[in-house]
Amino acid sequence: xxxxxxxxxxxxxxxxxxxxxxxxxxxxxxxxxxxxxxxxxxxxxxxxxxxxxxxxxxxxxxxxxxxxxxxxxxxxxxxxxxxxxxxxxxxxxxxxxxxxxxxxxxxxxxxxxxxxxxxxxxxxxxxxxxxxxxxxxxxxxxxxxxxxxxxxxxxxxxxxxxxxxxxxxxxxxxxxxxxxxxxxxxxxxxxxxxxxxxxxxxxxxxxxxxxxxxxxxxxxxxxxxxxxxxxxxxxxxxxxxxxxxxxxxxxxxxxxxxxxxxxxxxxxxxxxxxxxxxxxxxxxxxxxxxxxxxx
Amino acid sequence: xxxxxxxxxxxxxxxxxxxxxxxxxxxxxxxxxxxxxxxxxxxxxxxxxxxxxxxxxxxxxxxxxxxxxxxxxxxxxxxxxxxxxxxxxxxxxxxxxxxxxxxxxxxxxxxxxxxxxxxxxxxxxxxxxxxxxxxxxxxxxxxxxxxxxxxxxxxxxxxxxxxxxxxxxxxxxxxxxxxxxxxxxxxxxxxxxxxxxxxxxxxxxxxxxxxxxxxxxxxxxxxxxxxxxxxxxxxxxxxxxxxxxxxxxxxxxxxxxxxxxxxxxxxxxxxxxxxxxxxxxxxxxxxxxxxxxxxxxxxxxxxxxxxxxxxxxxxxxxxxxxxxx
Numbered sequence: 001x002x003x004x005x006x007x008x009x010x011x012x013x014x015x016x017x018x019x020x021x022x023x024x025x026x027x028x029x030x031x032x033x034x035x036x037x038x039x040x041x042x043x044x045x046x047x048x049x050x051x052x053x054x055x056x057x058x059x060x061x062x063x064x065x066x067x068x069x070x071x072x073x074x075x076x077x078x079x080x081x082x083x084x085x086x087x088x089x090x091x092x093x094x095x096x097x098x099x100x101x102x103x104x105x106x107x108x109x110x111x112x113x114x115x116x117x118x119x120x121x122x123x124x125x126x127x128x129x130x131x132x133x134x135x136x137x138x139x140x141x142x143x144x145x146x147x148x149x150x151x152x153x154x155x156x157x158x159x160x161x162x163x164x165x166x167x168x169x170x171x172x173x174x175x176x177x178x179x180x181x182x183x184x185x186x187x188x189x190x191x192x193x194x195x196x197x198x199x200x201x202x203x204x205x206x207x208x209x210x211x212x213x214x215x216x217x218x219x220x221x222x223x224x225x226x227x228x229x230x231x232x233x234x235x236x237x238x239x240x241x242x243x244x245x246x247x248x249x250x251x252x253x254x255x256x257x258x259x260x261x262x263x264x265x266x267x268x269x270x271x272x273x274x275x276x277x278x279x280x281x282x283x284x285x286x287x288x289x290x291x292x293x294x295x
Numbered sequence: 296x297x298x299x300x301x302x303x304x305x306x307x308x309x310x311x312x313x314x315x316x317x318x319x320x321x322x323x324x325x326x327x328x329x330x331x332x333x334x335x336x337x338x339x340x341x342x343x344x345x346x347x348x349x350x351x352x353x354x355x356x357x358x359x360x361x362x363x364x365x366x367x368x369x370x371x372x373x374x375x376x377x378x379x380x381x382x383x384x385x386x387x388x389x390x391x392x393x394x395x396x397x398x399x400x401x402x403x404x405x406x407x408x409x410x411x412x413x414x415x416x417x418x419x420x421x422x423x424x425x426x427x428x429x430x431x432x433x434x435x436x437x438x439x440x441x442x443x444x445x446x447x448x449x450x451x452x453x454x455x456x457x458x459x460x461x462x463x464x465x466x467x468x469x470x471x472x473x474x475x476x477x478x479x480x481x482x483x484x485x486x487x488x489x490x491x492x493x494x495x496x497x498x499x500x501x502x503x504x505x506x507x508x509x510x511x512x513x514x515x516x517x518x519x520x521x522x523x524x525x526x527x528x529x530x531x532x533x534x535x536x537x538x539x540x541x542x543x544x545x546x547x548x549x550x551x552x553x554x555x556x557x558x559x560x561x562x563x564x565x566x567x568x569x570x571x572x573x574x575x576x577x578x579x580x581x582x583x584x585x586x587x588x589x590x591x592x593x594x595x596x597x598x599x600x601x602x603x604x605x606x607x608x609x610x611x612x613x614x615x616x617x618x619x620x
Contacts, residue, residue, distance in 0.1 A: 010480040010481050011478055011480045011481075011572070011597060012478075012480065012481060012542025012544070012545055012569075012572040013477070013478045013542060013544050013545075013571075013572030013573060013574050013575060013600060014478065014574055014575050014597055014600040014601055014604055015542070015543070015544075015575050016542035016543075016545075016572065018480075018481055018539075018540070018542065020539070022526075022537075023526040023529075023536075023537070024526035024527035024528055024529065024537060025526070025527055025528025025529075025537045026527075049315050049316070050315065050316060050318045050319060051319060052318055052319040052540040052563065052564075053319065054538065054539045054540045054564055055528070055537050055538050055539065056528075056537045056539075057537070057539045057540065058540065059539070059540035059542060061318065061542070061543075064575075064601060064604065065604075065608075069597070153538060153540075153564060154319065154320050154321055155318075155319070155320065155321035155540065155562075155563035155564040156321055156538075156562050156563060156564055156565055157321050157429050157430060157562060157563075158320070158321045158322050158427070158429065158430035158432065159320055159321055159322075159430075160321055162538055162564075164528075169527070174528075176530060176531060177530060177566070193530070193566070194528050194529060194530045194535070194537070194538065194566060195527065195528035196528070196538060201321070202429065202430060202431070204429060219430070221420065221430065221431055221432045221437060232421075232430075232432070233320045233321075233322075236320070237319075
């Protein structure tokens with residue numbers, strides 16, 4: 001992997017070191033951040049209290065009574081210099097998330113907030129399809145669900161995944177956020193802002209465009225679903241996600257299964273290689289999806 | 296031992312020292328916003344200083360105690376009364392079985408801390424009893440108190456001396472004007488130097504959106520940004536960045552207009568640039584800023600931030616020493 005010199009260290013007061021790997025989003029920056037933060041975590045440096053990888057940056061919270069920030073930065077620089085020679089592969093999992101696009105609940109919500117939208121005369125998904133050059137919503141949904149995504153950050157609120165699509169940059173969907181954020185977003189809404197897709201883990205405020213909803217919970221402090229029985233949050237950075245479009249009948253079926261505690265999320269272990277992806281950005285993601293059928 | 300909640304107050308939550316280690320998954324530290332006051336309240340009644348207390352914002356609750364116990368109220372001046380009789384703050388108060396505690400509106404400061412001997416005994420969630428309302432986690436059913444709630448109280452380890460008091464000089468100062476020291480950085484290079492000077496020279500006003508997630512400030516001059524081509528994935532607004540992690544205490548300025556200082560229930564990340572971070576020693580003060588209070592940011596170095604941190608630690612040590620059982 002190429003080593004860049006764009007890394008910028010900056011302080012977040014006396015307890016945080018903020019590291020920007022790239023000003024713009026790229027898979028290379030995301031991977032460097034993930035590899036560096038994984039290595040920092042493995043070293044269990046005394047005084048480090050939180051390690052937060054983000055899309056193209058990361059943040060470390062530390063106790064300055066225990067760890068001098070200059071030492072922390074030196075450790076991170078040393079880790080980054082070694083990452084340069086390392087092959088960027090990631091042992092992770094692929095997860096299939098069923099999505100009911102253009103569902104009635106996000107539709108009702110987006111209609112309530114039309115005055116905060118760039119184009120009050122169309123829906124969020126019609127607008128996104130048009131400004132990204134798609135002939136119609138169906139072909140837009142095909143592009144949105146045709147290629148897997150990386151969970152490049154978890155946060156904002158409990159367990160919300162930010163996802164970045166595995167396609168060449170010229171095929172990446174970009175949409176602005178709402179002009180003013182909404183005060184309401186249905187739980188499990190599949191949203192989009194900038195170059196990121198997300199799934200809202202809880203009901204609440206939000207500024208991303210709303211495309212649909214998944215019947216599968218991704219956060220539950222009461223641990224009711226199988227895939228949340230051990231921990232309240234499902235996603236972690238590095239997860240790979242594929243969206244599968246479903247209709248109302250299947251949505252209702254899955255929801256009923258979730259409520260009976262009888263729903264199993266399809267997931268499979270997978271190894272991702274950045275080099276292989278970059279060598280074949282169209283074919284490699286399709287091969288990754290095969291892991292779900294093998295499992 | 297239990298406490299019946301007759302009236303919940305404006306926004307009363309169970310809080311302790313907070314939880315650590317889950318911010319990377321979007322779960323913020325939570326915990327008492329004014330840790331100096333909450334710790335002092337615990338120490339007054341003989342609890343572990345990080346025990347669970349009630350954080351009462353602006354207007355406190357009405358509570359009835361099932362058994363005789365000892366309590367203490369610190370932080371905001373909220374005029375506690377027992378069965379209608381006025382009680383001192385920053386002191387040990389004896390409460391009889393069946394008696395009712397009421398509060399007035401905060402006369403100074405914004406958050407009072409109520410400690411009960413034995414501590415509020417809700418179950419721990421991810422290592423803390425603190426309420427994180429956005430994630431419905433911790434506290435009592437993951438939410439602020441409601442009328443009709445019943446709060447369990449733990450067993451008191453000892454009976455505190457009833458003449459114990461927190462002297463004036465160790466109480467959190469409750470003023471109408473506040474200075475928040477901040478270390479510049481993060482994305483301040485996106486703002487023109489003149490505009491950054493203006494930002495630091497102004498007095499801001501605490502807006503109505505001032506809660507545990509963050510404090511929005513109003514009334515200053517909008518920032519002027521250094522021109523740029525938007526980076527891929529950031530968004531077109533000059534205040535947009537590729538969504539990143541937000542430090543606790545960081546000062547973000549959406550669209551360059553109204554700064555928001557993030558606090559203990561912070562959203563853990565997002566796409567707005569930040570101009571700096573309030574130092575750890577001044578985070579307690581934010582919890583005592585009332586709506587409409589005046590706020591100035593004072594630019595300090597990391598060395599000054601660390602000095603202030605040591606001063607705060609020394610102050611906490613004096614409180615511990617003074618209130619030791």
